[in-house]
Amino acid sequence: MALDNPSQFDPSWFAGLENTNPQGREQRLRAFVRLWRAFMRARVVIAAVLLALQVFVVATGTGGPPWLVLVCALHLSAALAVLLWSRPIQQGRPFHLQWILTLGVDVLVFAVLQYVQQGGINYTPLFALPVLLASILGPLILALLTAASVTLFLLGEALLSTQFLSDVSTARLLQTGLTGTGFFLVAVLANQLALRLAREEAVAQSSQTAARTQAQVNELVIASLSEGVLVVDPHGVVRNANPAARAMLMGDTAPHASKLLLSALPSWVGLSNLVRETFLLGHPLESEITIAHDELTKHRLYARTRLTTAQGGRDAGLCVLFLEDLRDVEAQVRTEKLASMGRMSAAVAHEIRNPLSAITQANALLDEEVMDAGQKRLIRMIDQNAQRLARIVDDILNVARAQPIQNEAAALVLPLDAAIRQITIEWTRQNQAQGVLGVHLHAPTAHVAFDPEHIRRLLVNLLDNAKRHASGTPSSIRVITQPAGTDRIRLSVWSDGAPLEASVLRHLFEPFFSSESRSSGLGLYICRELCERYGAQIAYQRTRLDQRDGNEFYVIMPAATGSRAPIQQSLSYPPGDSVPSRTLPSQLRPGDAPLTIR
Known part of the structure; x- marks a missing residue:
């Protein structure tokens, strides 16, 4: 039996459950198919046992007529056919032909065996199988109909087998009534228990999916943090570390799956002592730690510890160690200082522009009246420096002035x-x-x-x-x-x-x-x-x-799109031009003179 399209059916106690998770729906349908196959295998086993029992009874001459062997053989064949070639019943089809091939065949075969029984063999307990099958895998109405049919047969069989209104018939009818009531109770209780288990399974799967999603979100957040996070046990073994922490402790080439022990390297002694003191004192600590990767590379870290509560009978919890690279903090401070300096420079530049314009104009008027060569030279010096100041002011104002971002369509x-x-x-x-x-x-x-x-x-x-x-x-x-x-x-x-x-x-x-x-x-x-x-x-x-x-x-x-001709890929250099040959940026060599940059 194969499930070709699980979305085509949603039988019995699966119906009515809200299912917004396709993966959870598919898992529940697979569980339903497994349960269906278990019941079908149980039917095959019972049919095989009944066939063997009838063969034994006929062979020893202590049972019913020989044609019961044929009935049991047909029952076994029908059970095997349903197991091998049938599919679960679609939702909303309680009276599907498949129910007749399973519940109807079982009730009919068990009724025939019960009616023609000889030698004191009682087949009444076998009726529990179709009742349970209808209660767990079918809707409640099908379970009640199955229990009702079994009860009616038992009542009819009791009336036909004894004299009416005799003491034996009264006791037999009373026993049959109790048996039928039991079948009705089994049908209702089994159906309600199956429905409750299905709902609890749906809630558990939903909670499990939400927990996994939250765990993935937490892992992504921790992995993307620029702040290092270490989870350390009381023995100094790092249980978990995000990429930022591994980079701070071991550099950019830190292996992802490496196990860390804070006492493994001398440069980590400060962190190891901080974690040990945290466990001893039982409260969070903060400290500045220096990590030396080599003789020339040292990183200053700001470390903070937090303790978790003990779980699972452990004597102590875990220590969560937060590491912050002080270089990033200093860079942020420099950026803020730079922004403040830019605003101050813009304000000063505005104040300089007006007196600078006055100086330039006064110098131009003075140049018209002065005739001495030495004074002319001084006037040119004033003009050159005034122009230099004007360029500096323009540069500062251009940097400080908010410039809208232009796109290619807006630019020329x-x-x-x-x-x-x-x-x-x-x-x-x-x-x-x-x-x-x-x-x-x-x-x-x-x-x-x-x-x-x-x-x-x-x-x-x-x-x-x-x-x-x-x-x-x-x-x-x-x-x-x-x-x-x-x-x-x-x-x-x-x-x-x-x-x-x-x-x-x-x-x-x-x-x-x-x-x-x-x-x-x-x-x-x-x-x-x-x-x-x-x-x-x-x-x-x-x-x-x-x-x-x-x-x-x-x-x-x-390149501007839509406003240019195709760019030629083959370059033709004019006479006297040389093709630029580029190499990778070279390193500074000893003896190279320093270069000043504007």
Whole structure:
């Protein structure tokens, strides 16, 4: 018997139960099928025993007629047929033909055996099987009908077997009535118990599913926490640890399935002592712990312990250890200080702008009246420094001013190579960098969604930074454009300057960071903000170009869709241009001179 489509039926005591979980519904249907098969096997066993009994009775001549062997053989065949080829009955079909092949056949065979019995054999207890089968696997009305049919047969059999209204018939009828009442009680109680067990099973499965879901949620939350969580027993054995805790204790390469013992490493002694003191004192503790991964790498952690209550007869519970990396706390403090500094700088910049404008105007009026060469030189110094202050004020205000995020549709679509060529020509003329700057444009059909003024500020900032640190030899600064796949463009500014210091690399694009005393430290930060506004990305790497090592700042821009021709993937370099050969960013070498960054 196979269950082809469990959703097609929902028999008897499964009916009426709310089931919003398809998996739980399928499990209950499988349980119903297993119970059905158990009853069908019981029918086969009883039919086989009855057949063997009749064969024995006929062979010894102590029983009924020989044709009862045929009846038992047919009963066994019907039971085997239902077991092997039948399916459970669909919901709402209490009078299905299958009930006749099971309950009807059983009641009929047992009735025939009971009626023609000889030798004092009583088959009445066998009627309990169809009554239980109807009560547990069928609806209540079917169980009552089965019990009623059995009771009516027993009453009729009692009336026919004795003289009416005699003492024997009265006792027989009374016994039959009690037996029928018992069958009715068995039918009702078995049906109600089956219904109650089904409901409790549904509630248990629902609770189990909710508990598993909650456990999975808890595991996901703990695994995604940036705070380390350790569960330690009184012996110092770590029962569980989330990825953040493993990374804090063993670094980024910590194995996932490794078992931890807090006393295993000398660097964990502080944590082991903290857990031990927590168990001894019986209350939470807090402390700062230093974990040394090696001689050069040390992490300061803020540890907090909490105790759980003892369960299952244990003398002590577990200690939950929370670890917080103080570097993250310090970074958050720095971020808050930086935000406060930015607001303060914006306020100061607003206050500086008005007197600075007055100084610039007064200096211009003074320049018209002064004729002495020495005084003219002083006036130019005042003008240069005033312009420098004005640029710093503009940079600070641009950083502090809230800028709406623009998408590609709102921005102007520019031909990249034409815009870069115009900007580089103006920058070369203003900075007298003829011969120093080499421009290599290899994306003639590429268009980008970028505001013209913003792309000018981006490129000018990168060129000014490159000019400050380049050697000044011919082609010591390069601007290169080229496709980066089918939907992105790469713009890079390369210079042959010295490699960056490691301390500079860590804070390269942060605001107000500069290794040069005369810089606001906002140039690269503004470049990053402009790139992020248009969905572009800016990065730095140490590359090799024309057999020379240098610093490269490159921007990956998304190509404008719907407003450009297809980008050519095969690049044709003009005469005199060299194909840039890039390598992985190199490490700092001993003797390399430090580089200052604006």
